[in-house]
Amino acid sequence: MSEEMKSCIEEAEKALLHTYxxxxxxxxxxxxxxxxDMDGKEYLDFCSGIAVFxxxxxxxxxxxxxxxxxxxxxxxxxxxxxxPAIEAAKxxxxxxxxxxxxxxxxxxxxxxxxxxxxxxxxxNKDGKTDHEIxxxxxxxxGRTMGALSVTGNPHYxxxxxxxxGNIKWAKLNDLESVKAQITDKTCAIILETVQGEGGIxxxxxxxxxxxxxxxxxxxxxxxxxxxQCGMGRTGYYFAWQKYGIKPDILTAAKALGCGVPVxxxxxxxxxxxxxxxxxxxxxxxxxxxLACAAICKVLEIFEKDHILENVRTVSAYLEEELDKLAAEQxxxxxxxxxxLMQGLEFDGPVAGIIQKAMDKGLIxxxxxxxxxxxxxxxxxxxxxxxAMMKILRECL
Ligand SMILES: *Cc1c(COP(=O)(O)O)cnc(C)c1O
Numbered sequence: 150m151s152e153e154m155k156s157c158i159e160e161a162e163k164a165l166l167h168t169y170x171x172x173x174x175x176x177x178x179x180x181x182x183x184x185x186d187m188d189g190k191e192y193l194d195f196c197s198g199i200a201v202f203x204x205x206x207x208x209x210x211x212x213x214x215x216x217x218x219x220x221x222x223x224x225x226x227x228x229x230x231x232x233p234a235i236e237a238a239k240x241x242x243x244x245x246x247x248x249x250x251x252x253x254x255x256x257x258x259x260x261x262x263x264x265x266x267x268x269x270x271x272x273n274k275d276g277k278t279d280h281e282i283x284x285x286x287x288x289x290x291g292r293t294m295g296a297l298s299v300t301g302n303p304h305y306x307x308x309x310x311x312x313x314g315n316i317k318w319a320k321l322n323d324l325e326s327v328k329a330q331i332t333d334k335t336c337a338i339i340l341e342t343v344q345g346e347g348g349i350x351x352x353x354x355x356x357x358x359x360x361x362x363x364x365x366x367x368x369x370x371x372x373x374x375x376x377q378c379g380m381g382r383t384g385y386y387f388a389w390q391k392y393g394i395k396p397d398i399l400t401a402a403k404a405l406g407c408g409v410p411v412x413x414x415x416x417x418x419x420x421x422x423x424x425x426x427x428x429x430x431x432x433x434x435x436x437x438x439l440a441c442a443a444i445c446k447v448l449e450i451f452e453k454d455h456i457l458e459n460v461r462t463v464s465a466y467l468e469e470e471l472d473k474l475a476a477e478q479x480x481x482x483x484x485x486x487x488x489l490m491q492g493l494e495f496d497g498p499v500a501g502i503i504q505k506a507m508d509k510g511l512i513x514x515x516x517x518x519x520x521x522x523x524x525x526x527x528x529x530x531x532x533x534x535x536a537m538m539k540i541l542r543e544c545l
Pocket of ligand 1: 258377
């Protein structure tokens with residue numbers, strides 16, 4: 150590492166609140182599926198900023214659209230309408246089949262909005278304020294107080310108690326565990342269609358159908374968090390679209406703006422017209438023209454460049470290659486995931502493998518201490534998979 154980069158990192162550790170144990174890398178620029186640190190070293194990126202940069206770096210069309218919007222209008226206020234927000238909402242409705250959109254600035258804020266909508270929906274029915282939400286163990290929904298309250302990692306929550314309260318815990322893919330938590334007060338069930346931070350666990354078709362049926366029977370709202378697994382990552386715009394079920398509320402963020410901070414929660418007509426009304430919820434930045442211009446361009450490029458088709462083709466190949474590797478290596482216990490969201494579970498910590506890969510110019514991250522997580526840009530090709538596998542093999 151150059152003295153320059155070393156001193157840059159020292160400066161960072163003096164100025165930034167130490168809430169991350171960061172890798173010893175200062176990233177400076179990106180092109181396609183490659184990142185470059187300030188010493189000019191090239192990295193093949195299989196993290197994409199945690200499932201954000203779906204289109205790869207330096208996409209000219211995307212960059213030009215943002216530059217044009219900056220010159221036109223960056224921000225208004227939600228007191229007014231703006232064209233990019235209208236266009237982005239229309240497009241999101243089309244790809245999701247949902248009916249109403251609320252734009253946020255992050256994933257956690259989308260979860261906050263979803264929780265408020267669910268509580269308001271139940272409140273409108275019985276006027277009570279003691280409603281419960283069922284969430285999953287090992288889930289991750291974000292770091293703000295409401296999102297943290299439904300995040301199934303006690304370690305993340307402990308120091309910040311009390312949480313928002315009335316949260317019950319069930320196990321993903323165990324319908325009986327969900328049924329056991331249902332009471333007359335339950336207003337919603339929240340889960341990630343594919344658990345990300347918790348270790349790349351896809352919800353099964355049977356489980357999703359079961360949870361959907363329970364929600365229908367008792368008029369509870371199903372909230373699917375697609376912040377990580379949505380926006381094409383599994384080969385569908387949203388992972389639930391593979392299963393023929395639909396949520397009442399959907400959350401999206403991460404790849405939604407492909408780098409511009411933006412999130413959204415979307416509601417079906419039932420939830421949308423019986424929950425939040427004027428005065429109930431708001432945000433200053435949410436849905437501003439710059440963020441929404443990003444969404445519009447992202448969705449346009451997804452369609453034009455057939456991103457979903459690419460994910461399906463390349464992810465089938467990635468799965469095959471990872472399965473081969475898992476069969477060769479005794480210390481790999483499992484390969485699981487959906488599309489270009491894959492995990493390899495090892496019998497011990499993967500931090501050493503990640504560091505070795507980084508030294509060899511490959512960026513990978515973990516999901517829990519024992520799971521290697523693969524979240525490449527959605528524009529990768531089989532050749533990139535081959536290049537990644539070659540380095541990974543060397544590291545093992
Ligand atoms: C990242 C993530 C969040 C939180 O999003 P932020 O933008 O970091 O607030 C919520 N849910 C899931 C599934 C995520 O992966």
